[in-house]
Amino acid sequence: MSTVLLITPLMLATAAPAYTIQAPVYSHASQTALGATLASSTPFCLTTSTFSGTQTFNYQGKPTDSDNDSDQQGDC
Amino acid sequence: MLLLFSGSYDGTVDRIVLSYGDDVFRFNYDLWQDYDLSFTERGWTIRNPEEREITSESVTAAYWWKAFAFFTQDDKYVRAEVKYTLRDIYGWCQIRGVAKGNSIDFHNKLGKMTILGLAREYFSVPDTLVTFRKFNASRLEGSQVVAKSLASELSDSKGALMTTQVNVAEIDPSFPWYLQSKIDSAWDVTVFFCNGHSFPFRRSRVGLTGLDWRADQNVEMLVEEWEPMALGSTFANKILNLSNKLGVEFGRYDFMTVGDTDELVFLEFNANGQWVFLDPFDKYGLLDCVTNWLRSS
Numbered sequence: 001m002s003t004v005l006l007i008t009p010l011m012l013a014t015a016a017p018a019y020t021i022q023a024p025v026y027s028h029a030s031q032t033a034l035g036a037t038l039a040s041s042t043p044f045c046l047t048t049s050t051f052s053g054t055q056t057f058n059y060q061g062k063p064t065d066s067d068n069d070s071d072q073q074g075d076c
Numbered sequence: 077m078l079l080l081f082s083g084s085y086d087g088t089v090d091r092i093v094l095s096y097g098d099d100v101f102r103f104n105y106d107l108w109q110d111y112d113l114s115f116t117e118r119g120w121t122i123r124n125p126e127e128r129e130i131t132s133e134s135v136t137a138a139y140w141w142k143a144f145a146f147f148t149q150d151d152k153y154v155r156a157e158v159k160y161t162l163r164d165i166y167g168w169c170q171i172r173g174v175a176k177g178n179s180i181d182f183h184n185k186l187g188k189m190t191i192l193g194l195a196r197e198y199f200s201v202p203d204t205l206v207t208f209r210k211f212n213a214s215r216l217e218g219s220q221v222v223a224k225s226l227a228s229e230l231s232d233s234k235g236a237l238m239t240t241q242v243n244v245a246e247i248d249p250s251f252p253w254y255l256q257s258k259i260d261s262a263w264d265v266t267v268f269f270c271n272g273h274s275f276p277f278r279r280s281r282v283g284l285t286g287l288d289w290r291a292d293q294n295v296e297m298l299v300e301e302w303e304p305m306a307l308g309s310t311f312a313n314k315i316l317n318l319s320n321k322l323g324v325e326f327g328r329y330d331f332m333t334v335g336d337t338d339e340l341v342f343l344e345f346n347a348n349g350q351w352v353f354l355d356p357f358d359k360y361g362l363l364d365c366v367t368n369w370l371r372s373s
Contacts (some may be wrong), residue, residue, distance in 0.1 A: 013235025
């Protein structure tokens with residue numbers, strides 16, 4: 001008798017994008033990343049990051065999993 | 077003064093701060109140890125290392141933007157205490173009517189299926205089923221179906237479920253499933269809604285390697301992948317009416333076109349949906365709209 005392998009959501013899940021880059025330096029004086037301006041993006045804003053954990057949107061606010069607008073993600 | 081709850085490397089909040097001006101205080105959850113904070117039964121005060129200060133007397137608006145999507149290396153106990161405090165301050169602002177936007181846990185209270193049911197009144201919606209033990213899944217067998225995630229949590233192995241086509245007959249009944257009829261579509265359409273204004277954008281699905289556009293983004297270049305589109309006042313009124321029904325002033329609505337027609341099918345509403353990626357060069361007024369909304373009482 002043959003066994004049919006059923007599909008699970010965990011089998012369908014793919015790795016979330018992860019890039020290792022240097023985290024931006026935050027300035028408490030400007031309350032933004034150092035060098036951030038409205039006219040031009042800062043270099044680190046071009047890359048999806050995970051920094052010290054898994055983050056599912058990048059600096060530009062591009063979502064990178066199926067729907068990642070929850071504020072309950074992260075290390076809750 | 078506007079109180080922003082966020083994380084230190086969030087470019088969306090950088091833009092808000094730069095656009096809003098000086099009367100803003102940003103609290104970054106991941107840098108919580110940098111801030112002096114006191115919270116008594118009479119009120120609260122927060123001060124950053126540059127001596128910028130906000131108090132329960134000076135706050136005029138509070139906005140929560142994905143603060144807990146950032147990470148700290150603290151013990152779980154410490155994280156919980158910090159998060160509790162921040163939620164409590166945000167709650168303090170909510171109960172006094174100065175919080176802007178949707179609550180931190182909006183989708184814990186109002187989920188995709190309930191919203192889909194409300195959206196039916198205004199838009200076409202796809203056949204959709206959330207099922208345990210494949211109960212009633214037979215209604216979708218024989219048609220093209222996609223599996224999606226409800227909560228968008230990553231798995232233990234850090235996997236994300238993108239929209240993926242499945243054969244209903246082959247899915248494991250011992251898992252919860254969120255299933256939807258597959259829509260053959262030429263365009264993804266998303267509508268950013270803020271303070272009564274709708275900003276519709278579309279993105280061609282030509283050349284996508286999978287079903288989900290989120291897996292096919294250029295994350296290394298600052299490029300415009302979405303183009304603005306006109307959807308007319310009737311459509312904008314439907315968005316407005318649905319937003320009123322949901323009780324929201326802010327969010328992002330996702331649609332798809334049916335084939336290459338202009339007909340739209342509603343997919344979902346994101347209460348705290350990302351929006352900067354739609355207008356990365358501030359050409360279409362999204363940032364101004366958000367800033368003006370945060371300034372409004």
